[in-house]
Amino acid sequence: MTEKVNRTSLLVCSLLMIFLSAGAAWGADVVKVGTVASTGEFILNVAQGKGYFEEEGIEPAYTFFDSAAKAIAPLGTGQIDVAGGAVSAGLFNAIERDIAIRIIADRTSVAPGFGFHGIVVRKDLAGTEVTSIADLKGRKIAIVARGSSTESILNEAMKSAGLAYRDVEVVYLPFPQQAAALASKAVDAVIATEPYLTPMLNQNLGVLLAPTDTYYPNAQIGELMFSENFASTRKDVGVRFAKAYIRAIRDFRSAFGPEGRLDGPGSDEIVALIMKYSGTKDEKLLRSIKLPAVNIDGRVNSESIQKDWQFFKDQGLIKGGVTPDKIIDNSFVEEALKELGSAQKNPG
Incomplete structure (x- = not known):
């Protein structure tokens, strides 16, 4: 009889624990x-x-x-x-x-020190025709969209080299399309972000000219x-x-x-x-x-x-x-x- 009572008590306690656990989940916001x-x-x-x-x-x-x-x-x-x-x-x-x-x-x-975002220059231009942000003057640069934060970031990059936003030709390309634009030489540079940046560099499509933290920290x-x-x-x-x-x-x-x-x-x-x-x-x-x-x-x-x-x-x-x-x-x-x-x- 005692053993049966104990088993019943254990069953009741188990069911109560399940109920209370479920109740907590049900009561979550x-x-x-x-x-x-x-x-x-x-x-x-x-x-x-x-x-x-x-x-x-x-x-x-x-x-x-x-x-x-x-x-x-x-x-x-x-x-x-x-x-x-x-x-x-x-x-x-x-x-x-x-x-x-x-x-x-x-x-x-x-x-500072987190380079997940930055300017990537076409491989054939890097180190020769383009060695600094100042060398982007008059060149075609792709950013993700008009009115995006990347557009302001590009402006800060130009300012860091003593240039104005109007000194470059801006085109708009979604991030996934930027690698192909570099490969086809449709643009001279892009402002890229991860997870597109590292594969772009690994495929030798471009060279990281300047991480964003170097010209627009924080x-x-x-x-x-x-x-x-x-x-x-x-x-x-x-x-x-x-x-x-x-x-x-x-x-x-x-x-x-x-x-x-x-x-x-x-x-x-x-x-x-x-x-x-x-x-x-x-x-x-x-x-x-x-x-x-x-x-x-x-x-x-x-x-x-x-x-x-x-x-x-x-x-x-x-x-x-x-x-x-x-x-x-x-x-x-x-x-x-x-x-x-x-x-x-x-x-x-």
Whole structure:
């Protein structure tokens, strides 16, 4: 009789544990996250795989977009809560049209020593006709899109050599098409980013003339964004999301080797998580490319965003009165850091 009671008690306890576990999952705050195929999404993969979202009582519900630009409208209307994006003239113009978005954290930035982004010159020109940025004067350079952050980056490159933006001929090519343009000699140089940069160099299509960090250090390229609805009505959930995100940034950064690749301490685990939770399945490529720095505390570089905004404004690409201070919201990161503490000793 006692044995039967004990078995019954064990069964009840087991069922109760299952119920409580399920109840915790059912009670998690669902956050709708827009994702794209980008190195900037690796931090989300790490946060998911390490269980940081789960620890914060968050259940991400992912929606895939084939470009970050296509996530902006759903983010602005509150169809999704969180997405990665990049500062562009189009973003400011969208916000002017009542697409309500807040920039809350760093997602992709160019700290000194992190050469995941830069100017690549055609192989036949490098070292002979083109040995410095100044030698690009009058030449044809491809960047990803009109009004993109890359356009402002090109402007900074020209300024560093005493040139103006108008001193080069700019053409617009998506990143995946830039290697072919170099190979066919359709352009003289491109501003490329990973995961396209390293294969481009390995195939001897071009030579890295100048990494972006050498002429535009700490450039803010990509950001984590919240919808206005999510930011204003679910502040606590947003802070918890930021906590999980920052913890993942630190794990991601700690796995870097000296050249910004995933070959440092703990990189095996990080690579495995990225391969599990992202569309990236090529481990050799993943370990060979250089990766974005991402601020160790998740903070965005407001000065860089202001500089890009001013360039877009000067080029007549921004209509209306939306300024960076109206869309940058540091409060989520700062609240998260009150619990996590700052890990920042120097910029980057």
